[in-house]
Structures are given as C-alpha cells and as structure tokens.
Amino acid sequence: MPMKMTLLMASLSLAVSTAAAQANTRLLVNCFFGSGHQVCTDVIPAWIEEVETVTDGRVTARILPKSVAPPPEQLAAVERGLADVAVQFNGLIQNRIQGPIVAMQPFVGVYDAEKMSVALWETNREFFPDEFDSVHLLSQFVISPGRLYSQTDTPINSLEELASRKIWALPGPLAEITKKLKAGVVSTPAVQSNEIISRGVVDGFLGVDADALKSFQLMPYAKSNTHFAKPIYTTSFSMFINPNTWAEISAEDQAAIEEISGAKLAAAFGRAWDASSARAEAEYADVGIEVIEADPAFEAALVEASAFVTEKWLTDAAAAGIDAEAALEFYKSRLAE
Template sequence: MTNKALLAALALAVSATGAQAKTRILVNCFWPSSHFVCADVLPAWIDEIERVTEGRVTGLLPPKSVAAPPEQLAAVEKGIADAAVQFNGLIQNRVTGPAVAMLPFTGSNDAAAMSRALWETNRKYFPDEFDTVHLLSQFVISPGQLYSQTDTPINSIEELASRKIWTLPGPLTAVVKKLGAGVVSTPAAASNEIISRGVVDSHIGLDAQALQAYQVMAYTKTNTRFQGAIYTSSFSVFINQDKWAEISPEDQDAIMSVSGAALAEKFGAGWDAENAAAEAAYADAGLTVIDADPDFEAALKDASSFLTEAWIASAEEAGIDAQGALDFYQSQLTATTN
C-alpha cells in the first residue's frame, strides 16, 4: 500500500470511529416548557454531559413532552424518548424503594437535603428495581401542602373529611379517602382543570411553586402549614437501556459523575429556590397561611401511619431492609439539619 493510500485509509478509519462515537440523547420533560426543570435543570445537565464526555454524548430536549406524565417510563422503554423523569407515585406497582421519601411526616422542608438523602438511601439499601432502564438519579421536591379554595381554612379532621379534595395519586389519595373526604386524583399536570373549574373545594399535594406553574394560586384562599412534612414527592431519572449501551464505559462513568447525587442536589436546590420565591407571592395573591392546630397534625399523622406500615411490608417483600432504609433516610435529614 502506498503512503497516499495508507493515509487515506487511516483518515477513513478515524472518521468512521468519530462518527460511531457520537450519541445523542432525547431527554423528555413532561412539565410545561417554561417550568424551571425544562428551562434550567435539564438543559444544564445536558451541558454537563456534553462537557464530561467531550462532546461524544449530546442531548436534546423536545419542545413539548412526547408522552403524558404517567407514561414517562413506558416512553423510555419503547424508545419514544431516550431519557425522562417519572413521578414515582405513578409507578408504585413497579418500584417500591423510592416511596420511602413519600411517606407522610417522613420528610423535611429542605428538598436538596431530601434529594441527597434519597439517592444515598438508594445506593445503600435499594436493589435495582428499574430492570428495564438504567437509573441515573432520584430526587425529592418541596413538601406538598394543604390548601382551601373557600374562605374557611382546613384545620381539623372533621373539616378535612367534609371536603371534596384534589390529590396527587398515591399516598395522599389513600389517606384522604380513609378520612372520608371526596377525592379527585390526577397527576399534577392536570390539576388546573380540576381546581380552576371548581370541581373540588380544596387540594393537597402541590407546593407553592406548583401553584404558580399550574396556575391555580388564584383559586386558592388558605394554606394550612404543618410542622412536619405531610407529604413529599419523589422522582426517578432514567435512560433507555439500548441507548445506554451505545455509550462507552468511560463515558457512562462520566455521565454518572454528573448524575446521581449531583443531579439530585440540583433538582432539590432548584425546587427550594423556586418554592421560596412562590411563597413570597402568597400575599399579593391574597393567600393566607395558618398554622395547623397541633391536635389536627397529630390526628393526621396517626391516621396516615398505615401507609408507613404498608410500605415496610411491601419493601420487605421486594427484598429491601425497609426499617433500615427508613431509619437511614431520616438520619440523613437529621444530620443535615443539625
């Protein structure tokens, strides 16, 4: 082979190798495009992936969600999207571990701390329940709150039981139904349609930033604030297994270095900042905050204890040291606040 032919062959090989190494990830975001997750957190994460892989792996956010909120995991499994974020309350028939962060009166008011604690608990206690995708991170958002859409605040079990309430699917629905209230349960993205039309007279599970994001603050009169976190939502971030297999082991490690705990922290910190800003808008919106009567909080905590007992039982069946995981999760929060 002549020198000229050899150089041409080498150039062709280098070109083919470079082309093969490029991988693009379609990262879906089911929140509105203006939501800070779609506008800030996920784009910044994509930039980090491109940086740590030196451009060998790139990402793209579609202008609108390619699937409904309950279908994020299914969309990634089918390859409709390469990566996505899923509310764990919608897949509790598939995964058990991350529900530890959704148990009533288990969390705190610090989303960043809860997100770090959940990921550490996952690494220490949870088996790989996401057996059809590759898990990239898990995080927890600001605690959901209890709101009244009437001039009468909710500050007793009796008042709560008399209401028709919108709730997130999962633990909150179970508690509210047990107490005898009427329930309309949908993903958060559908909350506006229910709340704005007056189908319900109260709602539980959204935080302050969600009131703004889903444009329901205008229909809300009072917020009953508990000392503990009545409810927190946890989410999982994952990628299609085939897409993950396209990426070299070195780049997989690099991606995990900016995912896992690092991505969990960014989600949580973003929620803390957005929630604080939204709470500052309460006064202008005419929304009043009242402190929960201690007897009401104690009764609600007692009424929801069956959920913790049920989670421990189901987690044990899934091969998880449930009490150990719960104790560890809460100890991580205690260590953060001390």
C-alpha cells in the first residue's frame, strides 16, 4: 500500500477513534442526601433521563451508591474528580461564593420553594452567572423554608423563651442570629441534626423544613412549630459539574443539557420540596406537633435582630463584585410577581 494511502488511513482511523471517545460521556453523580431522599430517587434520576434523551444517549449518568464526601465537601469532591456532578449547600462555601446567599436572607423568602428556586436562577443569570470559577454551574435552587421547633411542651414564641433554650441551628446565618440572641447553639449540617436532637443535647431546633423533619427522623422530638408570616430562613443549593468532564461533551450536547437544567431543574427541585414538605406537614397533628402562629412582636423582634445578616451579606457580596442591593431587590421583585 502506498505510503500516502497508509498515512491517510491512519489519520482517518485516529480521527474516528478520537471522535468516538469524545462522543460518549458517562457522568458519576454524587447525592449526599441519602438513598431514600427525593433528590436521589426522583429529581436527579429524572434529570439524568432527560440528559440521556436530549443527547441521544451520547451523555449518560448514574448516581453513585454512596456519597464520596461529607456534605461540606461536595464542591471539593467535584473539583478533585471524585464525582462529576454534585449538589452543595451554599452556606457551607460562603468563603468561595456570595451570589446565591441572596436567597438565604432572613424574612425575605416565601412559602413556595418552586417560586424561590426559579427566582434565584433568574437572579443568578442577571447578577452573578460566572461566580463559580472551578466548576461549571448547572443550576441553583431553594428548598422549603426552615422552621423553628420546640422539644418541650412550651412553644418558642418570644425572645426571652428563645434565649432560655439550647438550640440546634443550621450553620451560617441562623446559628449567628441565635447566638446573638443569647441562646446556646449547637450547629451541624442538617444531615447530622438527628444525632444531636435525638440525644436531648438541645431543647429546640431551627432551620430544618418539614421535609427534613421527616426525612431526618426528627418528628418524634418536636412538640410545636412556631410559624412566621414570612419565613425566618431559606436555604439555597448549587448543582455543578467538573469542568474537564464538561469539556468532553460537544457544544451541541452542552446546550441541550443546559436547556433542561437551569430554571427547569431549579423548578423541579423546588416542586419536589414543596410536595414533600406538604406531605410531612399533613402528619403534624397525628404525631402531636402543634403549629403556633408567631406573636407579631416576636417576629418583629427577630426581623430587627437578624438585620445584621443582610447588612453583612450586602457588604461581602459587593466586595466580591456583585451589585448586591440590585440583586436582592431583583430577587424580592421576582418573588412578589
């Protein structure tokens, strides 16, 4: 065979093999919520199915059987390539990102996780789309609002009562607010809340929503829930993919994946939390959890006491190059629509 023909065939073979290698990507998706949680059983599997459909099977994915890292290290796990895709609670990476904390400001959210999730994604696109510089962002979302529960027969419905308690609080603003109000505070990631609350280390807890109350098996330890007119706190998450893995995917397939991620995936996360929380709240009466409407004076005092959280975030976000005041107003306006 002539030398030129041999070289041509070799080049074609290399091109075909390279194209084949680039045409198929399998994503390893980490889900730290637990095998029975709706994120792992419903939302992410549905997203995986859509990814495989819109890419005609060129991109496939599977959820890892066990989390490769604890909740605070989801971002690090994807950066190091231990997983291709993961979800991270934004409150645990506030030293890295500030934008999505806009949805975690006290008394800003609404009792509608789907609406908050879409509003957050729209705010991201408008004000901080490129904040993640070590991974490729797929979506951001907000879950059902965190609640205040009493483990004793006395509801928590005044600053004095709150200050008299030892409270488990979600890390971040809630822990800071609770400390400022002179209550004793124990703070861990939500997935570790049961080991603190079930052992009686605390006599109240703040920050888990109704979904988490059930999924983390906390219902037996709650006697009452203090319900505020506006949520005291909401929690936001980010979902992202390793940049090297993302680069393996063709531009056409990247566009298709982004089309079914972003706002659409954010809404799916929010809907799942709304539905799960509604189911859990429907069980309150059966398990003896009384819902107490917050005393307006208590709520007003908490709004005032928590103002420092938003003031600090406005400063920190502005220092990170975000038009923080405009972002916050945009997010609130989207919720009001």
